Amino acid sequence: MAHPIQYAIVPKDLAGHIFQVTLHVATPDAEGQRFSLPAWIPGSYMVREFARNIISIRAHSDGKKVALKKLDKDSWQAAPCTGTLTLEYEVYAWDLSVRAAHLDQSHAFFNGTSVFLRVLGQESVSHVVDIQKADDESCKAWRVATSLPELKAKRYGFGSYIAENYDALIDHPVEMGTFALASFEAFGVQHDFVVTGKAPNLDLPRITADLKKICETQIAFFEPRSKRAPMDRYVFMTMVVGEGYGGLEHRASTALVCSRNDLPVQHQAEMSDAYRNFLGLCSHEYFHTWNVKRIKPAAFADYDLQKENYTSLLWLFEGFTSYYDDLMLVRANVIDESAYLKLISKTVNAVTRGSGRSKQSVAESSFDAWTKYYRQDENSPNAIVNYYTKGSLVALGLDLTIRAETGGKKSLDDVMRALWVAYGRDFYQKALSGKQQGLPENQIEALIEQVTGLKLKRFFDRYVRGTEDLPLDALYADFGVTLADKRSAAKPGLGVRVVRDGNDVKLANVHEGRAAHRAGLSAGDILIAINGLRVGPADAADGLNSALARYTVGTTLQIHAFRRDELFTVDARLQADDVPALQFAVADEVKAGGKRKPAYALQAYRPSLMKGRKA
Numbered sequence: 229m230a231h232p233i234q235y236a237i238v239p240k241d242l243a244g245h246i247f248q249v250t251l252h253v254a255t256p257d258a259e260g261q262r263f264s265l266p267a268w269i270p271g272s273y274m275v276r277e278f279a280r281n282i283i284s285i286r287a288h289s290d291g292k293k294v295a296l297k298k299l300d301k302d303s304w305q306a307a308p309c310t311g312t313l314t315l316e317y318e319v320y321a322w323d324l325s326v327r328a329a330h331l332d333q334s335h336a337f338f339n340g341t342s343v344f345l346r347v348l349g350q351e352s353v354s355h356v357v358d359i360q361k362a363d364d365e366s367c368k369a370w371r372v373a374t375s376l377p378e379l380k381a382k383r384y385g386f387g388s389y390i391a392e393n394y395d396a397l398i399d400h401p402v403e404m405g406t407f408a409l410a411s412f413e414a415f416g417v418q419h420d421f422v423v424t425g426k427a428p429n430l431d432l433p434r435i436t437a438d439l440k441k442i443c444e445t446q447i448a449f450f451e452p453r454s455k456r457a458p459m460d461r462y463v464f465m466t467m468v469v470g471e472g473y474g475g476l477e478h479r480a481s482t483a484l485v486c487s488r489n490d491l492p493v494q495h496q497a498e499m500s501d502a503y504r505n506f507l508g509l510c511s512h513e514y515f516h517t518w519n520v521k522r523i524k525p526a527a528f529a530d531y532d533l534q535k536e537n538y539t540s541l542l543w544l545f546e547g548f549t550s551y552y553d554d555l556m557l558v559r560a561n562v563i564d565e566s567a568y569l570k571l572i573s574k575t576v577n578a579v580t581r582g583s584g585r586s587k588q589s590v591a592e593s594s595f596d597a598w599t600k601y602y603r604q605d606e607n608s609p610n611a612i613v614n615y616y617t618k619g620s621l622v623a624l625g626l627d628l629t630i631r632a633e634t635g636g637k638k639s640l641d642d643v644m645r646a647l648w649v650a651y652g653r654d655f656y657q658k659a660l661s662g663k664q665q666g667l668p669e670n671q672i673e674a675l676i677e678q679v680t681g682l683k684l685k686r687f688f689d690r691y692v693r694g695t696e697d698l699p700l701d702a703l704y705a706d707f708g709v710t711l712a713d714k715r716s717a718a719k720p721g722l723g724v725r726v727v728r729d730g731n732d733v734k735l736a737n738v739h740e741g742r743a744a745h746r747a748g749l750s751a752g753d754i755l756i757a758i759n760g761l762r763v764g765p766a767d768a769a770d771g772l773n774s775a776l777a778r779y780t781v782g783t784t785l786q787i788h789a790f791r792r793d794e795l796f797t798v799d800a801r802l803q804a805d806d807v808p809a810l811q812f813a814v815a816d817e818v819k820a821g822g823k824r825k826p827a828y829a830l831q832a833y834r835p836s837l838m839k840g841r842k843a
Contacts, residue, residue, distance in 0.1 A: 231255055232354040233347050233394075237338070239362035239404070245322040245331045246283070247338065249315075253347055256289075256306065256313040262348040263315065264303040266341040266398065266533035271476050271520065272327050274602035275536060277301060278342045281329075285317035302534065304345075319343050324469070326401075326476035326483040333366050335405030335424050337467070339476075339483070340398030341533070351394040358388045359402060369406050373422040375463045375480035376400040384409070395531075395659070399479045399521075403465045412436040414443035415455040417462065425468030429493040439464070441560035442511050449556070449641070450518050450648050458517060458653075464510060475509050477516030479656070484509060499563070507562060508571070512553035519552075519644070520545050523652035529666030540669055542594035543692065547619015548644070550575075551627075569709065569812040572624065576700065577808040579617050582609035583740055586695050590615045590622060606751030609725075610740045613695070622691050625698040629687060630680050632706050638680045646679045704812065714809040720781045721805035722749075726772050729754065733763045733771055739806065747787065747800035754790040776802065 231254035240248035253261055265279040279302035287294040289309040296315075297305050306313055321329035321338060329338035344357070356379060359372055371384045376397075381387025391397035408423040410432040421436055447457045463481040472485040490506040492499075520528075527539040558568040579585060593601060593615040600612050627640035651667050658664040667675075673688050690696045701711035723742020724735050733755045738744045755763045755772065764771030779785065784801045 230350070230353040232356045232390075233350060234356045234358070235344055236358040236360060237343060238360035239331050239336045239364075239367070240318065242331060242333045242362060242364055242366070245320055247319045247321055247329065247331060247336075247343055249317050249319060249343055249345075251315040251317075251345055251347075253313045253315075253350070255350075256309060257349060258308060260305050260308050261313055262299070262303060262305045263345040264348060264534060265345050267302055267535065268533065269327050269339055269341040269476070270399070270528070270531055270533075271478075271516070272602070273536075273542070273597040275598065276327065278328065281320040281342065283318050283320050285315065287313060287315050289313050315345065317345070324467070324472075324485075326467075326474050326485055333364075335403065335407070335467075336362070336370075337401065337403050337424075337465075337483070339401045344394075344397055346394055346533075353393065355391045355394055355397040356388055357391075357397065359386055359404070361386045361404075367404075370404050371407065371409075373403040373407060373409070373420065373463060373465055374400050375459075375461060375478070376402070396479070400481060401465060401476075401478060401483045408432065410436045412440045414440055414462075415447050415457060417447075417457045417460065419443060420461070420463045422463060422465045423468060423491075424466065425488070427468045427488055427491050431492040431494045431496065434492050438507055438560075438562050439510060441562055442507065442556055443514060445556050445560040446511070446514055446518075449559075450645060452645075458522060462514075462517070473505075473509070475513040477513045477521055479517070479521045482510070482513035482516075484513065504557070504563060504567065504571075507557055508553050511556045512549055515549045515552050515556065518648055518652055519549050522655040523647045524655070524666040526666035526668050529664050536598045538595055538598070540591040540595045541667065541672065542597055543590035543615040543619035543622060544667075544672055546616050547590065547621075548623045548640075550616045550620035551623035551640075552644075565814065569814070573811045575617050575620055576810050576812075579614065579621060580697070580808040580810065581739075581806075582613065584609055584611045585613040585618060585697070587611060588613045589693055589695050590618050590691075591693050593618070606737055609737050621698050621700065625691060625700060625703055626676070626684075626687065628700075628703040628707065629684075630676075630682065632703070633682050634680060643676050643679050646675060650675070700812075708814055709812055710814075712811050712813065714811050719805040720776050720779055720783065720802035721807070722772075722776070722800060723803065723806055724749070724772075726755070726769055742806060743800045743803045747798040749787070749789060749798060749800070750791065752791070756788040756790060756795070758785050758787055760786070 234252040236250040238248050240246045265282065267275045267277055285296060285304065287296045287306045290311045294309050294313060295307040299305055319329065319342065321331040324330045327339065329342040361367055361370060372386055373384060374389065376389035376391060379388040379390040381389055391400065403422060403424060405424050408430065410421045412419050419439065421439065423430065448455055459480040461480060464484060465481060466484045466486060468486060468488050468491065471487050473487065475482055475484045486506050487502065490502045492503050525539040525541040525545060527537045531537060554568060554571045557563045558565060590613060593613050601615065623640060631639050647667065651665065655664055673684060677684055691698055704711065722744040723739040724744045725737040726733050727736045735749060735751050735753045735755065738749055738751050757763060758775045761775065763775055779802055781802055781804050784799050787798050787800055789796060
C-alpha cells in the first residue's frame with residue numbers, strides 16, 4: 229500500500245503573514261524527488277505564479293541536510309536520499325481574495341494551490357494535512373472551517389484531514405478564525421455557512437433559509453427523481469470586508485468575499501439589491517458544483533497546473549452558470565419575476581455598453597481569458613466581450629429559442645441535465661480510475677441538437693462564433709415580455725467612465741467613437757475643468773454629471789486636463805448619453821389578465837405549471 233503524502237501547516241507569524249509548511253515524503257524518488265507549486269488555481273484563468281510567495285525552503289532526511297535545486301520558477305528537485313524526505317518552507321500570505329492565501333491576527337485562509345507543494349509522480353496517493361493552531365494568545369478561540377474530510381480531527385477543530393489525491397487536496401480551501409457559523413440541510417446534506425469579519429446584527433437565519441431554498445432547487449434541477457446532491461457536505465466560506473465582491477467554486481465548498489452591506493441585518497424585512505446580488509453570487513458558485521467542477525471542458529478534465537489550459541467553452545461553463553444563478557433565485561421563490569427581469573435588463577445594459585462585443589465573440593473571449601479577460605486594462609470595454617454576461621444572454625436566447633421552436637416541450641434545462649448525465653455525474657469516480665472525460669470543444673452544438681431535435685448552426689454562427697447582439701426583444705415577444713428603452717436622448721454625455729483619484733476625477737475608460745474619444749481624451753487623463761469651472765471631486769461620476777447637466781447635446785465645451793504632468797486643452801462636442809437603459813417587463817395585457825399569458829415565465833420559473841408556448 230502506498231504511503232500517504234503528509235503535510236503540516238501552521239500560522240507561524242501573524243503580523244508577518246507567514247505560514248510554516250512541513251511536507252513528509254515516505255518514499256521519495258530514488259533519482260531525486262521533484263516538487264512543484266501550481267502556477268494558477270482552477271476556476272480563475274490567469275497564471276498567478278504562487279511560488280513567488282515561498283520565501284524560504286529547505287530539505288532534510290534522517291537528520292541530515294538534503295540539497296535542493298531550483299529547476300524553474302515553481303519547481304525544485306531534492307538530491308537522492310534514503311528514508312523519509314522532509315521539506316520545510318515558509319509561505320507569505322497577504323492576498324485578501326478567494327484565489328490565494330491570507331493571514332493576520334484576525335483569521336487565516338488558504339487555498340491548497342498556494343501552500344501545498346505537489347510531489348511529482350505521487351499525486352494519486354492519499355494526502356493528509358495536519359492543520360495546527362498558531363502559538364499565539366489571540367488565536368485561542370480559533371476554529372477550522374473546511375470541506376476536507378476529517379481524519380483525526382473533530383469537525384471545526386484542529387487536527388488531521390485527508391484527501392484522496394492531490395487534486396482533491398487543493399480543491400478544499402481552509403478558513404481559521406473566530407467565524408460565525410450556521411448550518412442547514414438540503415435534501416439531507418449538511419450545508420455550513422461560515423462568516424469571517426465584522427457584520428453587526430447579521431441575520432443568519434434569513435440567509436440560511438434563503439440558501440436552503442436555492443440549494444434544494446439546484447439539487448432537484450439536476451437530479452429531479454433522486455434529489456441526490458453530488459457531495460456529502462458543503463461549506464459556504466464568506467469573508468466580509470468594507471467593499472468587495474467575488475467567489476471561487478470548489479467541489480464541496482465555495483470561498484466568497486462580500487461587502488458588509490451585502491448581508492441582511494436583523495428585522496430588515498425588505499430585500500435590498502445588495503443582498504439579492506449576494507444570493508446571486510452564492511447561487512452562481514453553488515451551480516458550479518455541477519457545471520465546472522464535474523461537467524468540465526475536455527481541456528480541464530486533467531489540469532496542467534503549471535501553464536495555461538485553453539478552451540473556447542467558458543461562455544458555456546461560466547455564461548450558462550451566470551444565466552442559471554439568477555433564474556434559480558426566482559425558481560426558489562427567493563425573488564419574483566419582476567425582480568428577475570430587472571436583473572436581465574441590467575445584464576443586457578452591461579453587455580451593450582461596450583463596443584468590444586462587436587469585435588470578439590464569446591468563443592474567442594473564452595479562449596483569450598488567460599491574456600485578455602483576466603488581464604483587463606483601460607481599453608478592454610472597446611476590445612473584448614465578457615463571456616460571463618454575454619454568455620448568460622446566449623443561454624437566455626438559446627432557452628427562448630428552444631422553448632419557442634419545440635412548443636415548450638424542450639428547454640435549456642434538458643440540455644443541462646443531458647450534460648450532467650453524460651459528463652458530470654460520475655466524474656470523480658471515473659477520475660480515480662483514469663477514465664474521466666470532459667466535453668470536447670466541438671460537441672456542444674451537436675449535443676444540444678440531439679437533445680432538442682433542432683438545427684442550431686445559424687444561432688451558433690451568429691451569437692457564439694459571431695458577434696451579433698441577441699434579438700432578445702423579438703425572442704421574448706412570444707412569451708408576454710416586452711422591452712422598453714428608458715434612455716433619455718436629451719441627456720448630454722462624454723462617453724467615459726470616471727473614478728475618483730485622491731481629489732481628482734480620472735478617466736478610467738474612454739469609449740471609442742464617443743465625445744471624449746473624438747476630442748482626444750484618453751484613459752488616465754485627469755479632468756481639471758469644464759468651461760473654466762473645476763470638476764467636483766467629491767464623487768467622480770456625480771461631479772462630472774453635474775457639470776455636464778448645465779449643457780445640452782451638441783454643445784462644444786472647453787476641457788482642461790492633465791496627462792501625466794502636462795496640462796492640455798481640448799474641445800469636446802457633447803453627444804446624447806450612450807449609457808444603455810433597456811428594461812424588460814411583463815406585457816401590460818398579461819398583467820391585466822388578457823388572453824396571452826407569459827408562457828416563458830411560467831415554464832422557466834415554475835416548470836410544473838404549464839406546457840406549451842401559449843395558453
